[in-house]
Amino acid sequence: MGSQGSCQVRSGKRVKPKHHRPAVLRVKKQSIVRIKEQDGLACARALITAKARIEKPRDWEAIRKGRPIQTWLARSLHRKAGALEGECGDKELQQFQTALSDYQIVIIDADHNYTVKTFSDSKDQRLMLLKDQHQYDVVTTLTGFFGTCYVCNTCFKPYDK
Numbered sequence: 001m002g003s004q005g006s007c008q009v010r011s012g013k014r015v016k017p018k019h020h021r022p023a024v025l026r027v028k029k030q031s032i033v034r035i036k037e038q039d040g041l042a043c044a045r046a047l048i049t050a051k052a053r054i055e056k057p058r059d060w061e062a063i064r065k066g067r068p069i070q071t072w073l074a075r076s077l078h079r080k081a082g083a084l085e086g087e088c089g090d091k092e093l094q095q096f097q098t099a100l101s102d103y104q105i106v107i108i109d110a111d112h113n114y115t116v117k118t119f120s121d122s123k124d125q126r127l128m129l130l131k132d133q134h135q136y137d138v139v140t141t142l143t144g145f146f147g148t149c150y151v152c153n154t155c156f157k158p159y160d161k
Helices: 023-029 042-055 060-064 068-083 090-099 142-146
Strands: 104-109 114-118 126-132 135-141
Touching: 042 060, 042 068, 042 090, 042 126, 060 068, 068 090, 068 142, 090 104, 126 142
Parallel strands: 104 126
Antiparallel strands: 104 114, 126 135
C-alpha cells in the first residue's frame, strides 16, 4: 500500500535524491525544511521541528525558523530522552524514539544511498528526517522527497506505477 493522493505526471525531469547531492536537494526540494543550526542539537532540532509541523502550535513559525524557542525545545528533548548533546547516532535516535512514543521516527540516510531506517513499529504520525553526515533536515512528504507518486508504507520503497 502506498501513500494516498493523486499523482500528476508532470512533463520535465523530477529532482530525485539518487541523482543529486544532499546540498542540492536542500535547496531544490519543497518537501524539506532546512535546519540551519549546527551546535550539537541538529537531530533534536529537526525532531521538534517535525513534531511542531504536525501539531501546529502558536509558535510554529518561530520553531521552523530556528528562533531561540527551537533551541530550548531541542535541549528539553535531550533531557527528556536522557541523550547527551552532540552527534546523534542510533543510540540517541532510539532514546528520542522512546521519548516521542506517539510518533515513528523515520531517517532517510543520504550517506547510505538514501536508505530508510525506522526506530519503532509503524505509527499514524511520522517524524521524517533527512540525515547527511551530521546534518538533519525535516522531510515533509516522502512522495515529494523521492519525486514519485507513491511510497510503500511498510518498506518505504518509492514507486510510480
